Amino acid sequence: MPIPSAWRRHGAVLFAALALGCSHPPAQTSEPSSATRILFIGNSFTFGSPSGAAPLVQSYRPGSVTDLNGSNIGGVPALFKAMTVQAGLDYDVSLETIGGAGLDAHYHQKLSTIARPFDVVLLQSYSTLDAAKPGDPGLLIKYTGLLAQALRKHNPKVDIRLVSTWSRADLTYKAGSAWSGAPIDKMALDLRRGYDAAAAANGLGRDSVIPVGEAWNLAIAAGTADANPYDGIDPGRINLWGPDFYHGSAHGYYLEALTIFGNVTGRDPRSLGAGEPVAREIGIDAATAGALQRYAAEQLAAK
Secondary structure, eight states: OOOOHHHHHHHHHHHHHHHHHHHSOOOOOOOOOOSEEEEEEESHHHHTOSSTTTHHHHTSOGGGSEETTSOOOOHHHHHHHHHHHHTTOOEEEEEEEOTTOOHHHHHHHHHHHHOSOOSEEEEOOOTTSOSSSTTOOHHHHHHHHHHHHHHHTTOTTOEEEEEEOOOOHHHHSSSSSTTTTSOTTHHHHHHHHHHHHHHHHTTOOTTOEEEHHHHHHHHHHTTSBOSOGGGOOOTTOBOSBOTTSSSBOHHHHHHHHHHHHHHHHOOOGGGGOTTOHHHHHTTOOHHHHHHHHHHHHHHHHHO
16 A cells, blocks of 8 residues: 655655754753862972872872873872762862972963963972072062963963972971071971961961961971981881982871862861771871871861
């Protein structure tokens, strides 16, 4: 029996519509990501020096973060990312790091890379604040302001925080530095004053300085960490420094990540639990992890 022409026309239209639907599904309208976009800017004190046990930090889960320089580094940003995942938080983590550099180098060399719309940006500068004038916060103050200005063009509400770092054993126990012969906690306290000055000069928030160096001081004062790696590590104590007595060990970088985690997220670092996997994966036992979580929490509470 012949098929009426009207049926043939309708059938052809229906077939074409079905074929089009199968081969080219309609575009889906995606919701904007709810993740907090955070950028870490720093040097080897952020990416994890390759000395000693720190390769475990530098190479930690690089696929979990975005290295804007394409160096395939995980570092402290990846430790932070893993901690936020454990806490059920959604952070999109990026890093931009230059070894041995201060914030001035990032501004002059990487501004086009980092000037993007981030929600939170952490700035970590040279380990002595100024390589030519140790302890002088002038460069830190200037380039915190310039970077903040550039970042605010992309997000006027960006939350900018400063990572105040630790005392270098090599600049404390060896002659020839601004901190030679001083107590081991002094350099970290001097750095904190410099970062506080940068925060105040640039109108940053009350909690904008992250007290990593002071958390190290607490671990040393409590006897968990050894105060002087040059005379050997006392039994039952850990070494926060790497073999160069300058950069962090896995323990030192872990304590840094904990302090940043607590400051940025507002969560108590102890909520991660002594047996949490990040510590285990970089070679830190549960008892030590629990102690370091406690020092981070205590320092954050003390500001």
